[in-house]
Amino acid sequence: MRTVIAIAFAALLAAASAPAQPAPPQTSWQLVWSDEFNGPAGSQPDPTYWTYDLGTDCCGNNELETYTSAAENAHMDGLGHLDIHVENPSPAVYTSARMKTEGLFSVAYGRIESRIKVPFGQGMWPAFWMLGNNITTVSWPACGEIDIMENIGRTPSIAYGSLHGPNGYNATEQYQLPNGQLSDDFHVFAIEWSPQQITFYVDGNLYETDLASDAGSGWVFNVANNPFFIILNVAVGGDWPGSPDATTQFPQDMLVDYVRVYQAVATAGPAINAGGIVDAASFGPALTPGSLASIFGTGLATADNQATFDYTAGAFSENISGVQVFVNGAASPLIYLSPDQLNFAVPWSSLVGTPLNVEVMLNGVLSNAVPITLTSAAPSVFGFVSAVPGPIYQVPVAYLTCTGDAPYPQPGTYCALWGNGFGPTNPPLTDGTPAAASPLPWTANPCALTIGGVAIQPQYCGAAPGEVIYQLNFQYPSGIAADPTNSAVASGTLTINGNTGNLTIIVGPGGGS
Numbered sequence: 001m002r003t004v005i006a007i008a009f010a011a012l013l014a015a016a017s018a019p020a021q022p023a024p025p026q027t028s029w030q031l032v033w034s035d036e037f038n039g040p041a042g043s044q045p046d047p048t049y050w051t052y053d054l055g056t057d058c059c060g061n062n063e064l065e066t067y068t069s070a071a072e073n074a075h076m077d078g079l080g081h082l083d084i085h086v087e088n089p090s091p092a093v094y095t096s097a098r099m100k101t102e103g104l105f106s107v108a109y110g111r112i113e114s115r116i117k118v119p120f121g122q123g124m125w126p127a128f129w130m131l132g133n134n135i136t137t138v139s140w141p142a143c144g145e146i147d148i149m150e151n152i153g154r155t156p157s158i159a160y161g162s163l164h165g166p167n168g169y170n171a172t173e174q175y176q177l178p179n180g181q182l183s184d185d186f187h188v189f190a191i192e193w194s195p196q197q198i199t200f201y202v203d204g205n206l207y208e209t210d211l212a213s214d215a216g217s218g219w220v221f222n223v224a225n226n227p228f229f230i231i232l233n234v235a236v237g238g239d240w241p242g243s244p245d246a247t248t249q250f251p252q253d254m255l256v257d258y259v260r261v262y263q264a265v266a267t268a269g270p271a272i273n274a275g276g277i278v279d280a281a282s283f284g285p286a287l288t289p290g291s292l293a294s295i296f297g298t299g300l301a302t303a304d305n306q307a308t309f310d311y312t313a314g315a316f317s318e319n320i321s322g323v324q325v326f327v328n329g330a331a332s333p334l335i336y337l338s339p340d341q342l343n344f345a346v347p348w349s350s351l352v353g354t355p356l357n358v359e360v361m362l363n364g365v366l367s368n369a370v371p372i373t374l375t376s377a378a379p380s381v382f383g384f385v386s387a388v389p390g391p392i393y394q395v396p397v398a399y400l401t402c403t404g405d406a407p408y409p410q411p412g413t414y415c416a417l418w419g420n421g422f423g424p425t426n427p428p429l430t431d432g433t434p435a436a437a438s439p440l441p442w443t444a445n446p447c448a449l450t451i452g453g454v455a456i457q458p459q460y461c462g463a464a465p466g467e468v469i470y471q472l473n474f475q476y477p478s479g480i481a482a483d484p485t486n487s488a489v490a491s492g493t494l495t496i497n498g499n500t501g502n503l504t505i506i507v508g509p510g511g512g513s
Contacts, residue, residue: 027264028264028265028266028267028268028269028365028366029110029111029262029263029264029265029269029365029366030262030263030264030265030267030364030365030366031260031261031262031361031364031365031366032107032110032261032262032263033105033107033260033261034258034259034260034261035049035050035082035258035259036080036257036258037076037080037081037082037256037257037258038076038080039076039078040076040078041075041076041077041078041079042071042075042076042078043071043075043076044071044074044075044076045074045075045076045082045099048104049101049104049105050099050100050101050104051099051100051101051102051103051104052067052068052069052074052097052098052099052100053067053098053100053233054067054068054069055067061235061238061239061240062237062238062239063125063235063236063237063238064092064094064123064236064237064238064243064244065086065094065095065096065234065235065236065237066093066094066095066096067095067096067097067098067233068095068096068097069097070095070097072085072087072095073085073086073087073095073096073097074097074099077255080257081255081256081257082232082255082256083253083254083255083256084096084097084099084126084232084233084234084253084254084256085097085251085252085253086119086124086234086236086250086251086252086253086254087250087251088244088250088251094236094237094244094250096233096234096235096236097233097234098231098232098233098235099231099232099233100229100230100231100232101229101230101231102131102133102229103229104229105229105230105261106133106227106228106229106230107227107228107261107263108193108222108226108227108228109193109194109195109263109264110192110193110261110262110263110264111190111191111192111193111260111261111262111263112130112148112190112191112193112230112259112260112261112262113148113188113189113190113191113201113259113260113262113329114128114148114149114188114189114190114232114256114257114258114259114260115186115187115188115189115256115257115258115328115329115330116128116149116186116187116189116254116255116256116257117183117185117186117187117253117254117255117257118151118182118183118187118254119153119183119234119252119253119254120153120156120181120182120183120249120252121153121244121247121248121249121252122153122154122241122242122243122244122245122247122248123153123236123237123241123242123243123244123245123248124151124152124153124234124236124241124244124248124252125150125151125152125153125234125235125236125237125238125240125241126149126150126151126233126234126235126254127147127149127150127151127231127232127233127234127235128148128149128189128230128231128232128256128259129145129146129147129148129149129150129230129231130145130146130148130228130229130230130231131143131144131145131146131228131229131231132144132145132220132223132226132227132228133226133227133228133229134223134226140164141164141165141166141169142165142166142220143220143226144163144164144165144220144221144223144226144228145162145163145164145165146162146163146191146193146198146221146228147160147161147162147163147164147172148161148189148190148191148200149161149189149202150162151182152240152241153241153248154241154242156181156182156183157176157177157180157181157182158174158175158176158177158182159174159175159177159182159187159189159202160172160173160174160175161173161174161175161191161200161207161208163198163210163215163221165215165218165219165220165221166217166218166220167216167217167218168218169215169216169217169218169219171208171210171214171215173200173207173208174207175200175202175205175207175208177202178354179353179354185349185351186255186257186328186329186330186349187202187203187328187351188201188202188203188204188328188329189201189202190202193221195212195221195222196211196212196213196222197209197210197211197212198210198221203328203351203354203355203356203357204328204355204356204357204369204371205355230259230261232254232256232259234252234254257329257330258329260329262366265365267365268299268365269299269360269362269365269366269367269368270297270298270299270300270360270361270362270365270366270367271297271298271299271300271367271368272295272296272297272300272358272359272360272367272368272370273296273297273298274370276295276296276297276370277293277294277295277296277358277370277372278293278294278296279291279292279293279294279378279380279420279421280292280293280294280335280343280420281380281381281382281383281419281420281421282380282381282396282420282501284380284501285372286375286378286380286421286499286501287346287372287374287375287378287421288346288352288374288375288376288377288378288421288423288499289346289347289348289349289350289352289374289423289424290345290346290348290421290422290423290424290429291345291346291374291378291420291421292335292343292344292345292346292420292421292468292469293343293344293345293346294341294342294343295325295341295342295343295344295358295360296340296341297340297360297367298339298340299339299362300323300337300338300339300340300341300342300360300362300367301321301322301323301337301338301339301342301362302321302322302339302362303321303337303338303339304337304338304339305320305321305336305337305338306336306337308320308333308334308335308336308337314433314434315333315430315431315432315433315434316333316334316335316345316432316433316468317333317334317432318331318332318333318334318431318432319331319334320334320337321337322362322363322364323337323342323360323361323362324360324361325342325344325358325359325360325361326357326358326359326360326361327346327347327350327356327357327358327372328350328351328356328357330347330349330350331347332344332345332346332347332431333345333347333431333432333468335468342360345431345432345468346374347431348424348428348429348430348431349431350374351374352374352375352376353373353374353375354373355371355372355373356371356372356373356374357369357370357371358370358371358372375499376423376445376497376498376499377421377422377423377445377496377497377498377499378420378421378423378499378501379419379420379421379422379423379447379494379495379496379499379500379501380419380420380421380494380501380503381398381399381417381418381419381420381472381494381501381503382398382399382418382419382420382469383396383397383398383399383503383504384396384397384399385397390488391486391487391488391489391509392486392488392489392506395486395489395504396504397489397504397505397506398417398418398503398504398505399417399418400415400416400417400505400506401415401416402414402415402416402476403415408506408507408508408509409476409505409507410476411476411477411478412475412476413475413476414459414473414474414475414476415473415474415475415476416471416472416473416474417471417472417474417494417503418464418469418470418471418472419469419470419471419472419494420469420470421470421501422443422447422461422462422463422470422496423443423444423445423496423497424443424444424445425441425442425443425444425462425463426441426442426444427439427441428441429441429463432468433468434465434466434467434468435462435463435464435465435466435467435468436465437465437466440460440462440465441462441463442460442461442462443461443462443470443496445496445497446461446496447461447472447494447495447496448493448494448495448496449461449472449474449492449493449494450492450493451480451490451491451492451503451505452479452480452481452482452490452491452492452507453479453480453481454477454479454480454481456474456475456477457474458472458473458474459473459474459475460472460473461473461496472494480507482507482508483504487507487508487509488506488507488508488509489504489505489506489507489508490504490505490507491503491504492504492505
């Protein structure tokens, strides 16, 4: 990597004041099974993990689809997702897939979760659910059913979580998205299951708690030697969603990023400090998709590691030295590792405007979850804090590079600031991959720069070519006023898409580092 990355690392690693509030104690979750669906495009699901239900209306409900095991209906998309693909090859004929782990993997208790982008439209019925292994001997509903996520096309913003058991036991609650539809983005659907309780979550938000004490003889979710297997499917039509109509578009797709199963362990996991997730440039709380961020805590890694760039893949690794960082379940590129600090890039697919849980996994054990809420942009600049007594002692100042040999920026010279959190670009960037030099990836929204009371028109505002940070180029104007209380510096702002970050540059004597 080039000089700018070296500058960025210097700033990232110079974190002298980490948030110090320790994390509260919590259950540690150990990963025991997962499928990340990382196969090549068109490849079928791993047959050691998944098998299929086949046929027409295999399970009642007056559904219309025919389930197949064909690659057309269940395959990898080559981007790290399973695609359950629903076709309508002729009038009133629908093909889909219903995948299950029956006979291959089952589990009793733990945290079971998946990150899914559901299909949309009248008559669509995607689901992520579980059935008891003993279904072949006691039948349904005596085997028990756990619906971790169901959605129907006529309620596009609602996820349903349900339990079904014998003797008329049915428990259902719903989660309403605060904005948009479930099909707009990926969302994380999860349960945490213990012998006497099952809780349901969407994107880390608890919305349903079901207790054995309320279910009587219908609670069959703690039967000895009866673990449950996992099912992923998309049904078409049926008694609950109704049939597709003229508004329903085909084909449809349910994209599954992963399925992960954890179980509670006594092993202490990594611990993220309260308030311990910050912008890696400013150490402030504002973050956006694509931001470089720092996590402070304890036991985050086993050793320091700056060699996280995978030169073969041409991107920063998402899993190295047993460390992963998840933002709402999505793995994040790792920039730097140490036991008390991690630096990572917030995935571009992360949702804006809603709380998202950040977790660290070390050798399969999860940390506590700490929520962050992303904005559409969170502009900041990399810099340093001087430890030398003088006019800028302990003043955070930006790295500013300018043409010419003068010790301070001069009117007419060309200068650059190195930034973070400028938001999306055109063309778009890819997680953990340095920006291309051509075409230049300008920010999708204009950058407004003001320093010392002077509005400055940037000559370039976008991703720094060959880097994973941003670059802002401008011609230094005349008339910049130093701060009234410190003639060595001038203060300014950078605003992108209505979000403003502050900055300070050195403009006069006493500004050495």
